[in-house]
């Protein structure tokens with residue numbers, strides 16, 4: 001985006017044009033990938049940042065970079081994002097109006113090294129999410145269920161029940177999925193998981209796991225790739241705006257809650273495109289699956 005004056009209306013139009021276009025199989029997942037890396041950014045800003053600098057991994061304003069001992073390199077064009085306008089003194093509720101802010105990616109800055117916290121294993125993610133479930137009053141246990149269902153919520157016993165066939169990554173993804181339902185959806189007991197609520201829960205699970213370099217189970221990936229079967233191949237921009245906003249907010253909160261239970265309390269900085277299938281401790285962890293989480 002050029003250095004010409006850009007208004008919040010301009011950015012909104014760019015966002016709507018992007019999310020209102022044809023929804024390809026990979027597009028939704030690419031936004032989720034970007035959201036998992038660009039911590040603390042709204043869905044709208046994730047889309048805008050991705051458009052302006054697809055390889056961005058960590059963006060912030062000039063001053064926060066300076067506080068970390070890094071300077072924006074001379075000549076680097078900033079990335080324009082939307083920021084909520086300050087509420088007028090005494091104003092009630094959140095302002096719905098936005099201003100334009102300029103941020104820069106870490107690759108556009110020079111200076112002191114930033115310390116990247118240690119990587120978090122799938123096992124650690126799984127246990128941290130189980131502890132978040134515990135905070136909501138839900139235990140997590142392994143148990144067979146009918147019809148090949150990989151996870152379910154037993155509301156009567158207040159338990160998230162996982163299929164014993166899941167590996168730690170799969171288990172982490174399914175706990176995140178069920179936590180997304182518990183936090184976002186008021187599902188009547190016994191109701192099936194399908195349509196929009198399934199898409200939202202799958203998307204939250206994907207974004208949370210992607211943050212730690214883990215991948216969700218294959219069936220979740222396949223459903224996400226088929227997002228257009230739920231929302232249509234040309235969904236209205238406001239629908240994608242609404243779902244994306246809910247998912248990105250929920251994923252950020254869930255990851256934040258999980259990180260409070262991670263030993264390293266890490267905020268892992270994942271370099272883009274290194275989302276590989278790690279098999280850290282998977283076999284040994286599987287032997288622990290008999291434990292009550």
Ligand SMILES: [Zn+2]
Nearest residue numbers: 181193198201
């Ligand atoms: Zn579900």
